[in-house]
Amino acid sequence: MSTTPDTLIQVRGLVNQFGTQRVHDGLDLDVRRGEILGVVGGSGTGKSVLMRSIVGLRPPDGGSVKVFGQQLDALDDRARRAIERRFGVLFQDGALFSSLTVGENVEVPLREYHPELDARQRDLIADLKVGLAGLPESAGDKFPSQLSGGMRKRAALARSLALDPDILFLDEPTAGLDPIGAAAFDRLIRTLRDALGLTVFLITHDLDTLYSICDRVAVLAERKVLVCAPLPEVEAFDHPWIRDYFHGPRGRAAQAATASQAVPDRQGTDR
Numbered sequence: 001m002s003t004t005p006d007t008l009i010q011v012r013g014l015v016n017q018f019g020t021q022r023v024h025d026g027l028d029l030d031v032r033r034g035e036i037l038g039v040v041g042g043s044g045t046g047k048s049v050l051m052r053s054i055v056g057l058r059p060p061d062g063g064s065v066k067v068f069g070q071q072l073d074a075l076d077d078r079a080r081r082a083i084e085r086r087f088g089v090l091f092q093d094g095a096l097f098s099s100l101t102v103g104e105n106v107e108v109p110l111r112e113y114h115p116e117l118d119a120r121q122r123d124l125i126a127d128l129k130v131g132l133a134g135l136p137e138s139a140g141d142k143f144p145s146q147l148s149g150g151m152r153k154r155a156a157l158a159r160s161l162a163l164d165p166d167i168l169f170l171d172e173p174t175a176g177l178d179p180i181g182a183a184a185f186d187r188l189i190r191t192l193r194d195a196l197g198l199t200v201f202l203i204t205h206d207l208d209t210l211y212s213i214c215d216r217v218a219v220l221a222e223r224k225v226l227v228c229a230p231l232p233e234v235e236a237f238d239h240p241w242i243r244d245y246f247h248g249p250r251g252r253a254a255q256a257a258t259a260s261q262a263v264p265d266r267q268g269t270d271r
């Protein structure tokens, strides 16, 4: 697999193993600057473990992960933190602090990485991020329990944007949202990518998300990335899981829905 200068994340020969269970075995993946990469695969194929390996939360049992050309586990603490602060991470459960307001949640990474900011500056930045995530200003003073599921996802997104990341990692961001809320969240991700020049690593089971916003899709199966390509190429890849997933009734419905919206979406009138 060749690498271009625009490769922000380069995974080579990744091995992850829990006891006798080998989750990844020689997995390769490139993530390119500015793309929205969808990561799919059956349950338990190791999508979340892959994300944890890339952001440095799980040292791999073999192989290498380079981000911005640097191998995280070869760096000292300071250099490593400098890279980690360029990541925005939204975990599957959102993981907001329930005892803090949304605004205070957004301020957590600011306090950690920018102790030089005073309270007023932190407040201003938190308000900005709450707005960027598409929440009303009033949401900043609310506790997570006072928000709907969709708003909580946006609050978690606001926090992941706190440090102006270069790469956004999203683990099933639309899980549990109704279809309209999920579509709105998808559009928000695409708008943020376009406006902020983000690179997005997006784990999803949501076929509509793949068809509406992903530039390329990586399919995990058999402990590897089976194929990583634009959707037409992935759909044409001959593998039983891909056939079931993309050519089953839900896959066909998502394709049809995207085909009918393709023109307005691509012209940006639907953002």
Ligand SMILES: Nc1ncnc2c1ncn2[C@@H]1O[C@H](COP(=O)(O)OP(=O)(O)OP(=O)(O)O)[C@@H](O)[C@H]1O
Pocket (backbone or CB within 6 Å): 018, 023, 041, 042, 043, 044, 045, 046, 047, 048, 049, 050
């Ligand atoms: N800390 C851990 N200890 C032991 N096993 C683990 C650990 N983390 C993950 N696993 C195992 O690794 C495998 C891959 O898990 P992972 O959460 O990455 O799957 P996934 O593809 O994200 O699944 P899903 O789509 O269901 O969220 C699973 O079998 C899981 O049980």
